[in-house]
Amino acid sequence: MSKTAVVIFSDPKTGSEEALGRVFNGLAAAFDFKEAEEEVKIIFQGTGTRWPELLQKTDHPLHALYKAVEDKIEGVSCGCVDAFGANASGFDLVTDNKVPGTSGLSSFVKLKNEGFGTLIF
Numbered sequence: 001m002s003k004t005a006v007v008i009f010s011d012p013k014t015g016s017e018e019a020l021g022r023v024f025n026g027l028a029a030a031f032d033f034k035e036a037e038e039e040v041k042i043i044f045q046g047t048g049t050r051w052p053e054l055l056q057k058t059d060h061p062l063h064a065l066y067k068a069v070e071d072k073i074e075g076v077s078c079g080c081v082d083a084f085g086a087n088a089s090g091f092d093l094v095t096d097n098k099v100p101g102t103s104g105l106s107s108f109v110k111l112k113n114e115g116f117g118t119l120i121f
Contacts, residue, residue, distance in 0.1 A: 003039040005074075005116040006030045007106070011047035012054055023051055024062055026121030030069045041116070042069060043094060043106045045077040048121075049086035052076065056089055078103045 006029055010022035026042070033040035044051055052073070055066035075092035079102030095104025111118055 001038055002033075003114070003116045004029075004033050004041075005111045005118045006033075006040065006042045007118060007120050008042065008044045008048035008051060009046040010051075010121060012050050013047065020062075022121040023048070023055075024065070026119070027062060027065045027069055029119055029121075030072050031065060034069060034072055040072050041074040042072050043074050043077065044080075044091075045106055046080050047084050047086075049076045049080045049084055049088075052089035052091060053087045075106075077105045079105045 006026050008023055008026045010019040012019055012023070030040050030042050054060055055062055057063060060066070073091055075094040076086065076088050078093035078095045079099060080086065081088050081093065082103055093103075094106040096107035096110050097105040099105055108118065
């Protein structure tokens with residue numbers, strides 16, 4: 001069985017179709033892996049840490065998809081939440097990569113060492 005990490009970097013503040021399309025495709029990929037009963041986790045990093053707060057709103061066009069994969073969200077990058085003024089929205093703060101001057105980010109080395117392939121959106 002494969003293991004996949006979906007990392008969302010797109011910034012909702014751009015208000016662009018491109019940003020919405022990236023988070024949509026990231027969540028859709030996670031849904032596809034979940035439906036196939038393969039191990040998948042979602043991490044919001046960079047300006048992507050702004051998405052959970054928006055996706056939790058019932059009137060957001062991606063809310064139903066978000067709810068379908070919400071159980072696969074590993075968390076949000078703590079250092080990125082700090083840097084970009086995001087709201088962790090109740091998710092775990094990921095601090096595995098102890099980057100100097102930050103409260104920590106998610107670690108791509110840890111993901112690789114745990115056998116996860118990584119998809120970036």
